Structures are given as C-alpha cells and as structure tokens.
Amino acid sequence: MTLLVGVALAAAGGAVLHAAVPGDGNAPQDELTGGATTVHADGRNAFSFPAANLSDEERTRFVIGNSFFRRNWVQSPASTTARDGLGPHFIARSCGGCHVQDGRAAPPSFRKGLSDEQPVGLLLRLSVPGKEKFGFPKPEPVYGDQFANHAVQGVKPEGQIVMRWEEVSGRFADGTRYTLQKPIYGFRKLAYGPMSRDVMVSPRIAPQLIGVGLLEAIPEQEILNNAALQAASPGPIKGIPNRVYDAFAEREMIGRFGWKANAATLAHQTASAFLGDIGITSARFSREACTDAQKDCLAARNGNDPDTKVEIDDETLGNVIFYQATLAPPARRFMNDSRVEQGRQLFMQAQCATCHRPSYTTAQGPFPKLTSKALQGQTIWPYTDLLLHDMGDGLADGRPDHAASGKQWRTPPLWGVGLIKDVNGHTRLLHDGRADGILEAILWHGGEAEGSKQRVLQMNQAERAALVKFVESL
Structure with missing residues (x-):
C-alpha cells in the first residue's frame, strides 16, 4: 500500500x-x-x-x-432516497454507530445502583423456549428477537434497558486481590406490555x-x-461447531460470526444486522421486524424501492459486505x-x-x-x-442459540x-x-x-x- x-x-x-x-x-x-x-x-x-x-x-x-457503513440512515420519506428507510424500531442509525471506527463498543459506565443510561453498541437478544424454522431461537412474542430502544417519529421505542452491577471478588496465589463487575440486565417503560415470563435475554457487544x-x-x-x-x-x-442456516447460501453451514457463532457468513450477518439493528430491509430479510402487537410499527411508512420492494439494494449491500x-x-x-x-x-x-x-x-x-x-x-x-x-x-446467559x-x-x-x-x-x-x-x-x-x-x-x-x-x- x-x-x-x-x-x-x-x-x-x-x-x-x-x-x-x-x-x-x-x-x-x-x-x-x-x-x-x-x-x-x-x-x-x-x-x-x-x-x-x-x-x-x-x-x-x-x-x-x-x-454506506458509516453514514446514518434516515426516516422515510426523505429526499435522500438512497439512505431512507430507518426503523421503524432500531438500535443504531448506521453500522458505524455500533462499530465506531470499525472497532468495539462498550457497555454503559459502571455505576453503583441501577442505571438507565442507554447502551450504544450493546444489544439484548430475546427468545422464549422452543425453536423456529431452520432451528433459529423462538422470538419473544411481543418484542421479537432483540430489544430496540429507539424508534422513528410516530412509533414508540420498545422501552429502555436498565443495568446494575454486582461485585465478584477473588485473589491471586500471591495474595493480590481483584474485583470484577458482573452486569445484571432489566427493562423499564415497556411500550407494548409485559414480556413473556420465560423470556431469555442475551447481551451482545459489537466487536x-x-x-x-x-x-x-x-x-x-x-x-x-x-x-x-x-x-x-x-x-x-471440547469445543463444538455451531451449525446454522445461511439465508444467502440457502443451506446449513458452520457458524463463524457472532458471539455464539450464530451466523455462517458475512453476507447473512450483515443483512440480518441491517434489519435487526437499523430496520433496513433487503432481498433476503424483506419483512420489517415488527411483531403483531406493535401496531404503530406495522403501520409505519417504509423506504422501499418501487421496483425491489426493499430498502437496500443488492449492489449497495454487497459493497458494505465487501468493505x-x-x-x-x-x-x-x-x-x-x-x-x-x-x-x-x-x-x-x-x-x-x-x-x-x-x-x-x-x-x-x-x-x-x-x-x-x-x-x-x-x-x-x-x-x-x-x-x-x-x-x-x-x-x-442461559439462552440457547442453534447448537450453542x-x-x-x-x-x-x-x-x-x-x-x-x-x-x-x-x-x-x-x-x-x-x-x-x-x-x-x-x-x-x-x-x-x-x-x-x-x-x-x-x-x-x-x-x-x-x-x-x-x-x-x-
């Protein structure tokens, strides 16, 4: 170079x-x-x-x-038609919003007691016991497969994430003491009613x-x-491979990406993140991530292209994957x-x-x-x-994910x-x-x-x- x-x-x-x-x-x-x-x-x-x-x-x-990785997407309708379609629910406005400088996110700063400081780049996966088609975890029926604490105008955010920290102490053999901080997660201001009692929650930081x-x-x-x-x-x-369905290969493959290796390819990982994290639909993830209980989300206007019926075309998505x-x-x-x-x-x-x-x-x-x-x-x-x-x-985290x-x-x-x-x-x-x-x-x-x-x-x-x-x- x-x-x-x-x-x-x-x-x-x-x-x-x-x-x-x-x-x-x-x-x-x-x-x-x-x-x-x-x-x-x-x-x-x-x-x-x-x-x-x-x-x-x-x-x-x-x-x-x-x-396209770094710049923000905007709510539809907008004059910036190449980048409209944000939401209705979302976690970040761009890929770079979580992967700042292509790097790693961090949780909210440690505080004693309960903190409702909203994380950036830390998402919470949700599921209930059981599996969906192709072995995917069964989404929580009201809030889906991950919690979205942001929304476009006219749509309610799903709620807020709250955290508290517990101390875990120990010592080295030479007598040196150490203290670790264990995060405990919860929710407040839930917009669509209570979650299922058997909901399983898994935190995932952007790497x-x-x-x-x-x-x-x-x-x-x-x-x-x-x-x-x-x-x-x-x-x-005794490590084992995860085996997951890939939407692009249209077959089961060995998982490589994600904290539980729940994505086999960058293409699948990227397209699913566009949908789940930003609310941007693509050819293989074409349905907005709104549950039946979220009427305002379902009614929100999308940024679909009249021809492709999705918000990011294959060429643009391919360039982000290549990047x-x-x-x-x-x-x-x-x-x-x-x-x-x-x-x-x-x-x-x-x-x-x-x-x-x-x-x-x-x-x-x-x-x-x-x-x-x-x-x-x-x-x-x-x-x-x-x-x-x-x-x-x-x-x-107590939450299975395919073979994990x-x-x-x-x-x-x-x-x-x-x-x-x-x-x-x-x-x-x-x-x-x-x-x-x-x-x-x-x-x-x-x-x-x-x-x-x-x-x-x-x-x-x-x-x-x-x-x-x-x-x-x-």
Missing part, C-alpha cells in the same frame, strides 16, 4: 498508515497477522484500512462500502471488524479438525520485547492456545463476488478455533485486541464488555477454561504482566 493511498483514505474518513507494509520478507512470519493483507497501523484509525494487497478497483469499492473476511476464508475442514483434535485429547476442552470483508488486521507489535516472548510461553503453558489456535491458511470464501481473491492463500494469525465452548456459570447452549460462547479472535484502547478509548472485553482488560477477561473464564484460569491465578505479578503484554501484541 502506498502513502498516496493512505492519504486518499484519510480524506474519506481513514488515516495515514503509521508505517509502510514490509515487503522485504524479513519480518517474522507471525508479525504479519493477515499475511499479505496486513497493514502496519496504530492510533484511532488502526482498524479502518483496506487489505494491503487490494487492487485499485477493489480500493474504490472499499471506499463506496465504507460510505471490532478487522480480518472478518479472512476468518470467512478459513476452510471449513480446519474448524472441524479443531473440534476433532479437542475431542480426541485428554482434558475438559467489512477487506478490513485489514494490523501487524503485531512489541515483537522485540522480552516480556512478549515470556508471555507467549506462559500463554502456551496455560493451554490458552488450545482454544485460541494461532494460525491458519485461507482458501476461497463462500461468495467470491462479495470478497477479494487477495484474501486467499494467506497465512493468518487470528488466535481462535471458531468453536463453541462451555465457559461456566459466571459467563452463562446457555453456557457456550464462540472463541473470539485475539488479533488487534491491544489496539482497542487506541481505536475506541476503552479496554472492555467479553461478550457484554464486562471485563476491563485482558486479565479481567481471563478471570471470568470458567467451565472448559477453568484449568487455564487457575494457572493464571498461580502466576506472580510479573508473569501476569508478561501474559497481558503478549496478548496485547497480537
């Missing part, structure tokens, strides 16, 4: 690269987290660069997709988007191999720091790499027209097995985690942002990962710092 391209992207909302992508072949292999797609970048825009090996034509498509196209290009067999290897190995770590697919992972940092090497060894000794598998070689993704050949054949270092693991009672139980979560990739503070100004981790930093995230591990957590609890302060430094280098 040339400096001129970096400057052009800066004018379109990006930033100039911190350093050129190395091309002399002398960099350590795992420094280039995304192979030839990798960029050397830091700062607020570290997650917003295109893959370094895209063609000029693909860079243009990246910029177009970026514009950073770097490298998602590379994750999609990991061969399916590699994910199955991860499960088979763990099943055949001694010990409690996300080609967001580059930044290169590793601190490679010459001795603490990083010490932390790597501790990471391996604690068996963290069993679930956070370091490396893969990519192949072709499921929809070549929605991605780039530049992502194929790359040796990548995401540190995930893309499997579901029982993480114990402490992290359980109420205790299971997908192993999140670790690349770029040390740059979240640069990009988004916080260090909140895990599925609902409860952990403030890497060490707290580890301390929430239980279930299959209890043994790894216990090893970390035995580490002294210097060892814990080295472990964190290693993970931050990824």
